[in-house]
Amino acid sequence: MKEVKINVNGKDIIAKEGEMLAAALLRAGYKRFRKSVGGEDRSLFCGMGICFECLVRVDGRTVRSCITPVREGMEVQFEES
Amino acid sequence: MKRADVERKEVEILIVGGGIAGISAAYVFMKNHKDFLLVDEYPFIGGQYLRRNPEYQPKDTETRRTGFRLESSLEGGENIWTETPVVGCYKEGEIAVLRKGKPYIIKPHKILIATGAREKFLPFPGWTLPDVMSAGAVQALIKTSGYLPAKDVILAGTGPFLLAVAYEFEKAGGRVKEVAELNPIGKLIGFSSAIFDWEKGTEGIKYIAKLWRKLSYGWRIVEARENGGRIKVTFEKKGKRREEETELLAIGHGFAPNIEFAQLCGCPVAYKHELGGWVVKTDDELKCTDRIYAAGEVTGIGGARKALIEGKLAALTILGVNEKERESLMKTRRKEVKFAEKLNTFFSPSDKLWLSIPDETIICRCEDVKMRDIRKATEEGFVFTGEIKGATRVTMGNCQGRICFPIITEFLRSLRGEPPEAMSIRPPIKPVDLGVFTEFEENQRASKALE
Numbered sequence: 001m002k003e004v005k006i007n008v009n010g011k012d013i014i015a016k017e018g019e020m021l022a023a024a025l026l027r028a029g030y031k032r033f034r035k036s037v038g039g040e041d042r043s044l045f046c047g048m049g050i051c052f053e054c055l056v057r058v059d060g061r062t063v064r065s066c067i068t069p070v071r072e073g074m075e076v077q078f079e080e081s
Numbered sequence: 082m083k084r085a086d087v088e089r090k091e092v093e094i095l096i097v098g099g100g101i102a103g104i105s106a107a108y109v110f111m112k113n114h115k116d117f118l119l120v121d122e123y124p125f126i127g128g129q130y131l132r133r134n135p136e137y138q139p140k141d142t143e144t145r146r147t148g149f150r151l152e153s154s155l156e157g158g159e160n161i162w163t164e165t166p167v168v169g170c171y172k173e174g175e176i177a178v179l180r181k182g183k184p185y186i187i188k189p190h191k192i193l194i195a196t197g198a199r200e201k202f203l204p205f206p207g208w209t210l211p212d213v214m215s216a217g218a219v220q221a222l223i224k225t226s227g228y229l230p231a232k233d234v235i236l237a238g239t240g241p242f243l244l245a246v247a248y249e250f251e252k253a254g255g256r257v258k259e260v261a262e263l264n265p266i267g268k269l270i271g272f273s274s275a276i277f278d279w280e281k282g283t284e285g286i287k288y289i290a291k292l293w294r295k296l297s298y299g300w301r302i303v304e305a306r307e308n309g310g311r312i313k314v315t316f317e318k319k320g321k322r323r324e325e326e327t328e329l330l331a332i333g334h335g336f337a338p339n340i341e342f343a344q345l346c347g348c349p350v351a352y353k354h355e356l357g358g359w360v361v362k363t364d365d366e367l368k369c370t371d372r373i374y375a376a377g378e379v380t381g382i383g384g385a386r387k388a389l390i391e392g393k394l395a396a397l398t399i400l401g402v403n404e405k406e407r408e409s410l411m412k413t414r415r416k417e418v419k420f421a422e423k424l425n426t427f428f429s430p431s432d433k434l435w436l437s438i439p440d441e442t443i444i445c446r447c448e449d450v451k452m453r454d455i456r457k458a459t460e461e462g463f464v465f466t467g468e469i470k471g472a473t474r475v476t477m478g479n480c481q482g483r484i485c486f487p488i489i490t491e492f493l494r495s496l497r498g499e500p501p502e503a504m505s506i507r508p509p510i511k512p513v514d515l516g517v518f519t520e521f522e523e524n525q526r527a528s529k530a531l532e
C-alpha cells in the first residue's frame with residue numbers, strides 16, 4: 001500500500017493509503033480515543049463499526065475510525081488523554 | 082443544506098449490505114441485467130468474510146474462492162455504493178442513505194436486506210480496557226489494514242471463530258499464548274464427530290494442527306486488569322483460578338444478527354437462541370413482506386456458505402425464475418441451517434454464566450451502566466426492555482444498544498426462561514451529523530407538503 005501523510009491533532013504521521021484510520025492511529029502509538037462517562041480511557045473495541053469506541057473527527061465530520069479509509073492529507077482530531 | 086442537496090433515486094432492487102449474501106444476490110441481478118443498487122457502509126464490499134485487502138486474500142476454501150470471484154466482478158461498478166450507510170426508512174418505501182456524507186433518498190421497488198451480523202460478548206470486569214479487543218477487531222486489523230495489533234495475544238470466549246483469528250494472528254507473525262474455549266473438551270469432541278462437515282472440518286483441522294498446544298477448555302475469564310502496560314487475565318474453572326499475562330486480550334462469544342434496519346422496515350423478527358438471538362423472519366424462499374426479502378446472517382447465524390446460498394436464493398425468488406434451482410437451493414439451505422443451529426447451541430455461554438456476570442461489570446460501554454444497575458432494575462420489577470432502558474439508560478448511548486442489548490437479552494432469558502421483547506428502533510440507525518439529519522427530516526416534511 002502506498003504511504004501517505006495525515007495530520008493527527010496537529011502532528012503529521014505516515015499512514016498507508018486505504019488502510020483503516022484506526023489501524024494507522026494504533027500503529028502510530030495512539031491508543032486511547034475517548035474518555036468514558038466514568039472517566040476511563042477507551043480504545044478500539046469491535047473494529048467493525050458497531051461499538052463507537054473509536055469515534056474521531058475527520059475534516060470536521062464525526063466518523064468511526066475503524067471503517068474510515070486513510071486518505072492523503074486528512075485532518076484527524078480527538079481528545080488525547 | 083438546501084432542498085436540492087438531497088438527491089432522489091429510483092431503482093428496481095435495493096440491496097442493503099454487501100457481504101457475501103449481498104454480493105451473491107447482486108451477481109444474479111447483474112447476470113440478468115436487472116436494475117439494482119447495492120449499498121454498504123464499509124469502504125469495500127465482501128463484508129466480514131472477505132474483508133477486502135488486495136494484499137491479503139487467502140483462497141483456502143471453495144466459499145472464499147467464489148466470494149472473491151463475485152467481488153471482483155462487481156467491484157467498482159456504478160451500482161455498488163460503498164461508504165454508504167443506510168440511516169433510515171422514513172416513509173413507506175423511502176430509504177435514506179448517506180453516500181460519503183451526501184444524503185440520498187432511494188425509492189426501490191424491492192429491497193433485499195443483507196445486513197449481516199456483529200459479535201456478541203459475555204462481559205467481565207476489565208473488558209473495557211484499551212488492550213482488550215474483540216476477536217473480530219483483531220481479524221479486521223490484520224486482514225483489512227495489514228496491521229498486527231500486538232506481539233502476543235490470548236483469545237478467549239467460545240466458538241471456532243477464535244481459532245480462525247488465532248491462526249491468522251500467527252500467520253501474520255504474532256504469537257498466540259492461549260486460546261481459551263469456555264466449553265469443556267469432552268462435549269466438544271462428541272459434538273465435532275457428530276456433525277462433521279468437510280469444508281468446515283478441514284478448515285478446523287488446519288487450525289487445530291497449528292494451535293493444539295495452546296488450546297484450553299472450560300476456563301472462563303473472571304477479570305482483566307492493566308498491569309505495567311500489559312493485561313493480567315484471571316481465569317476460573319471449577320473453583321480453581323490462574324492468572325495469565327498478555328499484551329492483548331481478544332474476546333468473542335458468538336454473533337448476533339443486525340436486524341435493526343429490517344425492524345425499521347416493519348419486517349417481523351423472532352428470538353431464536355439456536356440462530357444467535359433475534360433474527361429476521363422469512364418464508365422458505367426468504368421473503369419477509371410483500372416487497373422485502375432477507376439473506377445471510379440477518380436470518381440466523383450460519384456462516385459464509387449459508388450466506389452465499391441465501392443471497393442467490395433470495396435473488397432468484399425476487400426475479401421469480403429458475404424454480405428447479407430454487408428448490409435445490411432451499412434444500413441445501415435447510416441443511417446449512419440445521420448445522421448452524423447445532424453449532425450456535427453448542428458454542429454459547431451457559432445460562433449460569435450469563436446469570437453470574439459480576440455486579441461491577443460495565444454492560445453498556447457507551448453510558449457505563451453496570452450489571453448492578455440492570456439487576457436492581459429487574460429486582461424492582463421492571464420487565465419490559467423499554468422500562469429497563471428508562472430505569473438504567475442501558476442501550477441509550479451512541480451505539481444504540483448494538484453491543485449491550487444482546488447481553489441484556491441473554492441475561493433476561495437466562496433469568497426468566499424467555500427473552501425480553503425486541504428493542505424498539507428509530508431512525509437514524511447509523512450516526513448522522515446533526516446538521517445533515519435535521520435538514521433531512523425537514524426535507525422529508527417539505528416534500529410531503531409539496532405532494
Ligand SMILES: Cc1cc2nc3c(=O)[nH]c(=O)nc-3n(C[C@H](O)[C@H](O)[C@H](O)COP(=O)(O)OP(=O)(O)OC[C@H]3O[C@@H](n4cnc5c(N)ncnc54)[C@H](O)[C@@H]3O)c2cc1C
Pocket residue numbers: 048097098099100101102103120121122123127128129130131165166167168195196197198199200216217218220242245336339342376377378379383384385386388510511
Ligand atoms: C467480526 C466477524 C468475523 C467473521 N469471520 C468469519 C470467518 O472468518 N469465517 C466465516 O465463515 N464466518 C465469519 N463470520 C460470520 C460471517 O458473518 C459470515 O460468514 C458472512 O460474513 C456472512 O455474510 P453476510 O453477507 O450475511 O454478512 P456480512 O459479511 O456481515 O455483511 C453485511 C454487510 O452489511 C453492511 N451493513 C450492515 N448494516 C448496514 C447499514 N445500515 N447500511 C449499510 N451497510 C450496512 C456491513 O457493512 C457489511 O458489509 C464473521 C462474522 C463477524 C461479525
